[in-house]
Amino acid sequence: MAEQRELVIAIDGPAGAGKSTVAQMVAQKLKYLYLDTGAMYRAVTYLVVKRGVNPDDEDAVTETARQADIELKCNVDGSGKPRVFVNGEEITDKIRTREISNLVSPLSAIASVRSILVDQQRKLAAGGKVVLDGRDIGTVVLPNADVKIFLTASSEERARRRLKDLEKLGEKADLQELLAEIEARDKRDSTRDVAPLKVADGGIVVDTDSLTIEQVVGKILDICSAKN
Ligand code: CDP
Numbered sequence: 001m002a003e004q005r006e007l008v009i010a011i012d013g014p015a016g017a018g019k020s021t022v023a024q025m026v027a028q029k030l031k032y033l034y035l036d037t038g039a040m041y042r043a044v045t046y047l048v049v050k051r052g053v054n055p056d057d058e059d060a061v062t063e064t065a066r067q068a069d070i071e072l073k074c075n076v077d078g079s080g081k082p083r084v085f086v087n088g089e090e091i092t093d094k095i096r097t098r099e100i101s102n103l104v105s106p107l108s109a110i111a112s113v114r115s116i117l118v119d120q121q122r123k124l125a126a127g128g129k130v131v132l133d134g135r136d137i138g139t140v141v142l143p144n145a146d147v148k149i150f151l152t153a154s155s156e157e158r159a160r161r162r163l164k165d166l167e168k169l170g171e172k173a174d175l176q177e178l179l180a181e182i183e184a185r186d187k188r189d190s191t192r193d194v195a196p197l198k199v200a201d202g203g204i205v206v207d208t209d210s211l212t213i214e215q216v217v218g219k220i221l222d223i224c225s226a227k228n
Contacts, residue, residue: 005228006128010137013151014186016158018208023133025217034074035124037134040117042095043070043086045104062112105185109192135189138200146227148203155183157209
């Protein structure tokens with residue numbers, strides 16, 4: 001078999017489209033590093049809440065982002081659930097609550113917070129052989145990525161998936177409320193001035209509504225093979 005080229009793979013899309021599950025599985029299959037950039041925005045949000053920082057005070061939030069030493073730990077072979085740490089504290093599950101999900105989007109719209117995290121993401125991805133998921137990977141962070149996927153699904157389907165995720169964490173939620181929260185977050189992420197969520201130039205839209213996770217992963221791996 002011909003030598004496989006080392007790729008940089010960007011997976012963007014709205015909340016609950018399945019980006020993290022799919023990105024993680026693609027990384028595992030290719031033995032690539034997986035970088036969950038949403039977890040970095042969530043980690044800053046966690047620290048803001050924990051320290052009682054006023055989320056409307058952009059300078060204070062930016063200072064918090066600067067002080068956040070974020071570590072994303074995944075096994076070298078990409079297996080297992082990636083763990084997230086901030087300043088040495090494990091926050092893997094603590095950043096998945098509804099409180100954090102609802103606050104992360106306004107904080108992510110602050111340009112100075114983004115520039116701190118985007119710098120870190122570019123450094124982490126510099127070695128190649130990496131899958132990143134987020135909102136602006138193919139548009140802003142790594143516009144020269146070899147593969148750019150825009151993963152999406154209807155908001156109803158995404159709300160149903162999010163409900164299941166929360167139930168696994170032991171959090172009760174109402175489907176209609178979750179749907180409203182997801183649509184509000186999509187709107188905020190897509191209409192913000194800095195790095196809005198949109199399909200990148202050269203991006204391939206993958207609608208996951210009627211596809212299983214395995215089918216989505218297969219599709220992305222096929223797109224990657226075509227690049228080799
Ligand atoms: O898992 P889910 O799709 O719900 O969200 P996430 O990937 O954990 O990202 C949480 C939030 O962080 C998003 O709603 C965005 O506001 C923000 N985010 C961003 O602005 N840029 C990224 N590259 C990743 C996340």
